[in-house]
Amino acid sequence: MKKYISIIGLMFLILGCLSSLEAEPVSKQQHSTSELISALKSGGHIIYIRHASTDLESKDTDLSDCNRQRNLSDIGRTEAKDIGLVIKRLGIPIGDVYSSPYCRCKDTAQLIFDRYKIDQNLQFSIKKDRETSDKLGQHLLSKMQMADVSQHNDVFVGHTSNLRDGLGVFPKPEGVAVIFQKQGNNLTFLGMIKPGQWSVALEQQE
Amino acid sequence: MLNRLSIQARFLVAPLVGVVLASLLYVVGFNTIRSHTDILKNLAATNLPQIGQLNQLTISLADLHNKISIVLLSAIEHGDEEIVYLQGRKQLNQLHELEKSFEAISSQHAWEEKQAKYLKDIPVAFASYRETVIHSIELSTVDSNRAIKELIEAERVLVRLNGELLTLSEHFIEEMANASSMIDATSSKNQWVNLFAVILLVTMIIISLYISRRLSKGLSSISHAMVKLAKGDLDVTLPNLSDTHLLEQQHALGTFRYVLLANRKHQIDLEHSFEQLQDSERRYQGILDVTATAIVVINYQQEIVLFNKAAEKVFGYQEKEMIGLPIHHLMPKGTHQKHDIYVDEFANSDIDYIPQMKRTPVRTLNKNGNELFLDISLSKIELAQEVLMVAAVTDVTARIYSARELNTYRNKLESMVEERTRQLKAATQTAESASRAKSDFLANMSHEIRTPMNAIIGMSYLALQTELNKKQHNYISKVHLSAENLLGIINDILDFSKIESGKLDxxxxxxxxxxxxxxxxxxxxxxxxxxxxxxxxxxxxxxxxxxxxxxxxxxxxxxxxxxxxxxxxxxxxxxxxxxxxxxxxxxxxxxxxxxxxxxxxxxxxxxxxxxxxxxxxxxxxxxxxxxxxxxxxxxxxxxxxxxxxxxxxxxxxxxxxxxxxxxxxxQQGSGSSYSSMIASGQDDGSESIRKLHGAVILLAEDNLINQEIFLEVLNCNGIMVDVANNGQEALDLLEKKSFDCVMMDCQMPVMDGYSASRKIRQQERFKELPIIALTGNAMAGAREEVLAAGMNDHITKPINFNAMFNTMAKWIKPNSSSS
Missing domain, CATH: 3.30.565.10 (Histidine kinase-like ATPase, C-terminal domain)
Known part of the structure; x- marks a missing residue:
């Protein structure tokens, strides 16, 4: 039985690789965390942050009631606060902060940046049918393309599926920041900064 | 009793009763069948496919759950969140499709109130299953134990969902069973009605057979007699009949025999008249054949009944080809309907004759299919049986073609003329707008030119007032004169350009x-x-x-x-x-x-x-x-x-x-006339200067040269002057000191003359204070602008000092306000 499952798993791996070969809306370059951070300091980037670590016991049953959603765990809250401190210390210029209406995203945005604007179209697209989730992905891409980041960096706080659907990048794990460079309408995926890497980078810089 | 009914009625009775009975049977039977088919149709249209769809949905759900389980289990194995997402996404899309298909099923059915709970419960179960699966997918790479727990929970929800679907399916089956038992009940109720109707029908057939037999006997004897008469055998014996209505028939037969005898005589006379008629027709045919005018005659059905030799020449058809053909044969396809209406109107009108000049030429076709244009004179012959329409036809095709060609030439010529006119207009407009732009420029130069001119004229004037030797005096006075001449020329040019550009009102x-x-x-x-x-x-x-x-x-x-x-x-x-x-x-x-x-x-x-x-x-x-x-x-x-x-x-x-x-x-109410006078150089301003002596004036003027000129000229003539560099300063000075008059330049920095004047007039105590504008701009409308701002009068720059003193004397009464 176990052998059977592992063969299926292998098949999915191959399928996954094939599907990631499709043309993505953004080009990709891999940069180290310190390169990413120094790039952010001069503005011109978009940061997509997946909400920080959550309490996996709870489930989302009501989008209008925080008590009936999967919320940030204590670890998640600490992660978000730490990221916020590092961004402030590094003096990374931040422009608009947009958040999904889910409480775990709003809390993440509040703890890191102390401000945010809710964008209903950032809501978790995995819960929607194919047509709607495609639309939400497309919305994210075009909003990023229209953002004016000549002086600073704009931030989107959201979930996994929207970014995967819209830009072909899967943000993992929770709390990860995905960095895109913006030149005109072109977005280039530069890399990701995991929650723990921010403070390491700060220590290196100091 | 039957004898009293008419023959027609007697024939009608039997079928009538039959029809009534048959209708009764039909209505009863039809209603039963229809109600049964309705019930069956509804069941077939809704319940059967729905049961099938629900079963299919249940199977699909089970299959989907299987696939989801495999995805999750393999995710636990390799632990890549992205791949789980991509695979899970496919299954979730499938789940959405299934939810939608249930919505489609539920919307097909008309739900009763007690069934509405299915509508609520099943979508809730679906949503709960979907949420559990999503949660399980999210957990799969983080915490495999919990993911499996969620998967088991999902399975539990799925069992509940299947249960709901099964109940719904059973409900549909129950509905079908109820319907079929209803069909049984209604069928047995209708059986006795059918039986009664059949018995009635058989009785009626027997009665009607009896009636027919009686009638046909009498009728056949009458018809034998008729056959004999028809053969010309007028020697007929009439049958003896007891039926009253048949006796009437018998009388009619007798009369008919008598009439036939009389007719035989008339026939001989008729044959004679007919021969005469034929002669007459041959005569007219002969006349028609030699006539040069083409003549076509049609009847009311528009069939050709006459087509003479001349018509053969025009159309190229032979008479025998045309007789009996519809007149449409000669008309082009699109004109048939119009022609029909025209002919119909003519046939039904009171007019008997339409001469050709009343009508435009008619378009027709000849045998070769070529267009012919004809002038047609129409007349109508009303015969006893029918109306004939006679068309006398003249071929005018050649004339029409030449007229058409002429028209084409004329149109071409007209459009050429139009095009040329348009080009000329455009050229004229371009030229005019260029000229207007030039004039605009000149009109706007007014201010720019006058300001330096003021300096030249003013300064030379002042220079002439000083001690100069003869040579210097000569030079400067020539400068002064030339400047004034130049100003005259400039004024002329500016005026002219204003007139040209339409700016002069x-x-x-x-x-x-x-x-x-x-x-x-x-x-x-x-x-x-x-x-x-x-x-x-x-x-x-x-x-x-x-x-x-x-x-x-x-x-x-x-x-x-x-x-x-x-x-x-x-x-x-x-x-x-x-x-x-x-x-x-x-x-x-x-x-x-x-x-x-x-x-x-x-x-x-x-x-x-x-x-x-x-x-x-x-x-x-x-x-x-x-x-x-x-x-x-x-x-x-x-x-x-x-x-x-x-x-x-x-x-x-x-x-x-x-x-x-x-x-x-x-002006109304003023009639004073002018008296003749002789004038020669007297008013040089000296009288005005005398009147102005001792006046205190506030001069608002930003140009230093102009300030100097005014100060010099006014001071020399015993008028005291305070100078403000702009409107604001003028307002400030008015606060501190009182003046007999304000001389206000219009264009100044900080605050211009118009705004300053308005501010002055806002204060009650300055309502009567004379304000005289100094405008570098002698354009029409400048005066209105000045008066609208509350000023009393205006002097145009460059300043003619005599005119200035006269204007000032008009408004200033010195000592009216002491300083």
Whole structure:
């Protein structure tokens, strides 16, 4: 039985690789965390942050009631606060902060940046049918393309599926920041900064 | 009883009863069958497919759950969140499809109230299953134990969902069972109705057989007799019958026999008449055949009944081909309907004849299919049985074609002319707009040119007041004179360009003719004196002085004419101005102005070029007398803008007389007339200066040169002046000190003259304070703007100092406010 499952798993791996070969809306370059951070300091980037670590016991049953959603765990809250401190210390210029209406995203945005604007179209697209989730992905891409980041960096706080659907990048794990460079309408995926890497980078810089 | 009914009724009774019964049977049977089929149809349309769809949904759900389980289990194995997402996404999409298919099933069915709970429960179960699966997918790479727990939970929810679907399916099956038992019940109820109807039907068939047999016996004997009569055998014995209605038939048969006997005689007569008729027809046919006019006759059905030899020539058909054919055969396809309507109207009208000239040529086809245009005269022959329409036809095809060709040529020519006109118009517009742009530029130059001119004239004036030796005095006075001449030229050019660009407006304001004439004299006075000439002004006593019009422009025309007269006059000559009343009504007058000199005069040729722009009577005079040649052109334009006329009478060496007429309105309630007077250089401003002595004036002016000029001139003449550099400073000074008058430049930095004047007028104590504007801008409308801002009067720059003193004296009463 176990052998059977592992063969299926292998098949999915191959399928996954094939599907990631499709043309993505953004080009990709891999940069180290310190390169990413120094790039952010001069503005011109978009940061997509997946909400920080959550309490996996709870489930989302009501989008209008925080008590009936999967919320940030204590670890998640600490992660978000730490990221916020590092961004402030590094003096990374931040422009608009947009958040999904889910409480775990709003809390993440509040703890890191102390401000945010809710964008209903950032809501978790995995819960929607194919047509709607495609639309939400497309919305994210075009909003990023229209953002004016000549002086600073704009931030989107959201979930996994929207970014995967819209830009072909899967943000993992929770709390990860995905960095895109913006030149005109072109977005280039530069890399990701995991929650723990921010403070390491700060220590290196100091 | 049956004997009393008519034969028709007797024949009708049997089938009628049959029909009633059959209908009864049909209605009863049809209703039963229909209600059964309805029930079955509804069940088949909704329940059966729905049961199938629900079963399919259950199977699909089970299959989907299987796939989800495999995805999750393999995710636990390799632990890549992205791959789980991608695979899970596919299954979730599938789940959404299944949810939608349930919505489709539920919307097909008409739900009763107690069934509505399915509508609520099943979507809730679906959503709960989906959420559990999503949660399980999210957990799969983080915490495999919990993911499996969620998967088991999902399975539990799925079992519940399947249970709900099964209940719904059972509900549909129950509905079908109920329906079929209903069909059984209604069928047995209808059985006795059917039986009764069948019995009635059989009885009725027997009765109707009996009736038919009785009737047919009598009828067959009558018909035997009829057959005999028809064969010509009039010797018939009639059967004996007891039936009353059959007896009537028998009588009719007797009458019929008698009539047949009479007819045989008539037939012989008829044959004779027919022969005569045939002769007559042959005669007319002969006439028709030799007639040159083509004739076509049709009947009411529009079939051709006559087609003569001439018609054969026109259309190319033979008569035998055409007889009986519809007239449409000769008409092009699109015209049939119109032709039908036309013929129908004619046939039913009271008109018997339509001559050809009433109609446009008719388009037809000949045998070769070529178009023919025909003039047709129509007449109508009403016979006893039918109406015939006779068409006398003339072929005018050749004429139509040549007319058409002519028309095409004309259209082509017209469009060529139109195109050329359009091009010319466009070219004219381009030229006009270029010329207008140039004029606009000139009009706007006004201010720029006048400001430095003011400095030149003012400074040279001041220089002339100082101690100069003879040579210096000569130079400076020439500078002064040239500057004033230049200003005149510039004014002419600017005026002309304003007229050209349509920016010059004629005012309609109250004015006094004598004021206007005073102004005129003060302007030309110096020149009169310089040349030792004499100026005579004669105004008729019946000329009203209180008028409505544009005094500025009227004065300008007169100044032009008088300046010209002075310029071209002989030394010590006389210039005469006469004003007479030409026409007068209650509220308007037509004034006639005349300016006469004793100068060099002009030939006829010279007179003709006189009022054109940039032209002088003789180009050689340009050198001698100077000038732009615009003065008369401007005067002519101004007179015409006032709806008057201007002309000249002159002879070479005999002097010239310029005339112009201008219609003006009278001011109501003022009738004082002008009295004739002789004027010669007296008003040089000295009287005004005397009156102004001791006045205190506030001058608001930003230009330092102008400040200097004003200070010098005013101080020299005993007038005290405080200077403000802009409107704001003027306001500040007014707070501190009181003045007899404010001289206000209009264009200044910080606060311009218009705003400053408005602010001054806002204060109650300054309501009466005279404010005189200094405008560098002598454009029409400048005066209105100045008055609208609350100022009393205006002086245009460059300043004519005498005129300035006169204007000031008009408004200032020194010592009225002590400083």
């Amino acid at each position: 004629i005012e309609i304001i109250n004015f006094r003719l004598d004021d206007m004439l005073d102004n005129l004299i003060s302007l030309v006075d110096i020149k009169v004196e310089e040349k030792g000439e004499e100026l005579l002004l004669n105004v008729d006593s019946d000329v009203p002085t209180a008028l409505i019009g544009d005094p500025l422009r009227l004065g300008q025309i007169l100044t032009n004419l008088v300046s010209n007269a002075l310029k071209f006059n002989s030394e010590e000559g006389i210039v005469r101005i006469e004003i007479t009343l030409k026409e007068s009504s209650n509220d308007s007058v037509l004034l006639h102005f005349l300016v006469n000199d004793t100068g060099i005069g002009m030939t006829d040729e010279e007179q003709q070029k006189l009022f054109q722009s940039f032209s002088q009577a003789d180009s050689s005079t340009t050198r001698k007398y100077g000038g732009t040649g615009l003065g008369l052109a401007i005067s002519k334009q101004l007179v015409e803008m006032m709806r008057g006329e201007i002309w000249v009478e002159s002879e070479a060496g005999e002097g010239s007389t310029f005339h112009f007429t201008v219609p003006l309105q009278k």
